[in-house]
Amino acid sequence: MSLASSLNTANSIFRNTSQQTSVLSTNIANDGNENYVRRQAVVVQTIYGASTVQNERSQQMALLRQMSSSTSQQGAQSTLLEGLTTLSDALGGNEYQLSPSSYLANLQSSLQSFAALPGEYALASTVVTDAIDVANSLNNATATTQEVREDADAQIFEEVQRLNKLLAEFKIVNDTVVRQTATGGNADDYLDRRDTLLKEISEIVGVSVNMRENSDMVLYTSDGTTLFETDPREVTFVRTFTYDSTVSGNAIFIDGTAVRAGVGGNTDGQGSLAALVQLRDVVAPTFQTQLDEIARGLIEAFQETDAGGANELPGLFTWPGGTVPPTGTVQPGLAALIQVNPAVRSDASGDPMLIRDGGINGAAYVKNTAASSGFTDLINSYVDELAANRSFSADADLKTDASVLSFASNSIGWLEELRSNATTANENKQALYERTFQTYSAKTAVSLDEELSLLLDVEQSYKAAAKLVSTVDDMLKAVLEMAG
Template sequence: MSVQLALTSALSGLRTTQQQAAMVSHNLANATTAGYVRRDLDLSAVTTAGRGAGVRVDAVARKVDELLIRDARFETSRYSGQEARASALADYALVLGQPQDEKSVSTQLSKLQQAFARLHDMPNDDAARNAVVSQATALADGLNRAAEAAQTVQEDARGRLQTSVDAVNTSLQRISDLNGRIATLETRGGDAGDLRDERDRLLDQVSQEIGIRTYSREDGQTVVMTRNGQTLLDHPLAPGEQPLTLLGDEVMANGVALSAKPDSEIQSGRIMGYVQTIKQDMPRAMAQLDELAAGIVQAFQGAEADPTQPGLFTDAGAAYGATAGLASRIAVNDAVRTESWRMQSGVQAAAPLQPGDQTQIDKFLTVFTGTRSFAATDMPASATLGGYATAMVSAQQGYRTGAESEMNARKISADTLETARINRDGVNIDDEMQKLLLIEQSYGASAQVVQVAGRMIDILLQIKG
């Protein structure tokens, strides 16, 4: 090898190690930057006329595991969706209470039965009569509060759904802009690694809101779709363009309606959790409450002399009208608030019964022991009022615990995959420091070659002189 070739090779080594040192420094500086992917330099040997002439940098390598990224995003999306749903169910269950809680409607119904039992033993006692009225009021108020809580949770989910849709649109706008910048920069041979990192961070954010799939075009641009293939982004977005919109409670993607069924376009993400809360969980909770309220109103109305007229419980002051929304309207008959003797004689009674007469109280007590038919989802088709109330409260708590259990399982899976992704694509400080030591040694060796070649050239010049 000639001195000139040795010098050329050494100088190329110096230039390369300088670039490597700069790249390692960049990696170390971004070791704690969220979403940063480790960079390496792709090197190749330079040959001249079949002889080695040093080394060159071919490209900045940003190597990621696309399958691992896909799986990590999917599990994170499933976790965030389940977290949103579990949170909503927990908010409702907190108001509804456990079957044994003082505030639960099942406990309030049981206390009303106990109040009637005490009145049966003391039919002429004003305090016992007033206790029945008070407990009936507490039961109606409990149903009202539970219905209000379900409606509040549903409305809150609607607000959060809009926020989530807006977040997706904002991220897709930025991804669209980055697509264009990445394509332009890479066409000119530039390094778009940092732009790709930013785009991946935005895609991670989108996947938390709605489950997505992506693929890259040859020019470096990314196409974004739902898990089932509905397109969200496949062209540059105009300013203000919104791929996702809301039409009532329906999520629309570029004008196509999506839904939150298992085989639909929305399979995961917070949007799925909010849509399920709005269209499934809270309507089911309200329907179950309405069935109980209807059973209570109709049962006590049927215990009166005229079963077509209002009884102890009314539908907003009137006789039973419709089941839908009844838990919000149920109220205690105003007649018993001012004339407590009606708790012994009957709400519709024209005059008080004889002192000690327990006939009407016996009819009221049969309300609690009689079996009725119910038609709510996941509820017994036939049960006593107390049995149905207990089953309803237990079912709601079961929905909550089931959602929380699935959420925790999803979190473990999501955390595991995200850790694997960071370990695979992120910066390991120990590894980078080890590389830095090797670069230092390589740089020193190349510098030594330059020095030796320089001395050799000096000797040759002296000989020629």
């Protein structure tokens, strides 16, 4: 090897080690950055025999797709569980102390006590107090249910705005990637940013990825709607600010296609939007229907009839409608309107003993015509009516033939079964996400130990090149001395 070729070799080593050191330094600086994909500086031989360094990015497209999918599933499941937990908390948590079912059990017990001592005014007042608790429970549960819907609608609005911003940035980054790839530039930093945007988009809506020429990325929703192809598709939503049982929320449209609500406790929805629509349009309205049916059943169970057994009117429980709603037919919003009749409330100048005697709706409805202090027929009939089976609407997603007490208990069972399934599914999907993340990180993230080891190898290469230059220098000095 001539001295000139030795110097060229050393120069090549210096150049390569400089580039390798730069890449390794960048990797080390991004240790712990989950949005950074490790670079590799690989020394290759050109067709002319020279060595050069090529930068390679440790991309794993299959794992990125899996990461996107698991992120979408986890995002939907955690969103659904959060909403179900809010509804459960409104019932008093695990003991359900604030649920209509618990207060109904208290009402049944106080009625039985009153039947045993029908002349006790204090026991009549206790019945009224427990009835007020039942009505308040239904009112409060309805308010919480509608707040869940309202909050879900507000979150949808925020998520749609966020999604549109992410898609707008995605276009800028994707266009840069395509341009850099087509012209042979370095698109690594833009690829990192695009992958990060993809993960954030996946939290909001399920995404499938298709790659085209020059690393151009196309996004579709999990239902097959085009989300991004060269340009972002329009995502639109009109917010509804106030909810009650009669209000339906507006749909979310992606490229003109409505986002489908998730189904089940182990939701099949992907992304937070599908879960929010499920909460707003499926779970909360069904629970509200159950509350409305409990309220209707109570009005029906405690209704009064006149001496002829006709002219049914609300008794202990009433509502502004002033009639007994038809059996088995949902009266939307009834749970928010039900109240204890002022005629039996002592704080409204009413008489609690009307529960024993009848006549809440006037003299024609009095049953204890003899004014007997031991009269129990009406009280016992109320106890029987609470335990008697009656028809409920199938829209409540519960048994259509049950007592008011059983129906109220079944409502809790329905909600808790849904929440239990959602909790188990959330744990499973969280575990899947973590495993996928760990696998993805193992392939793409920076390992500080590995980078430092490679840095030592580069250092040895540098030392070898420096030694070669020193040797050539000594040889040149010897030649010059000989020429002397």
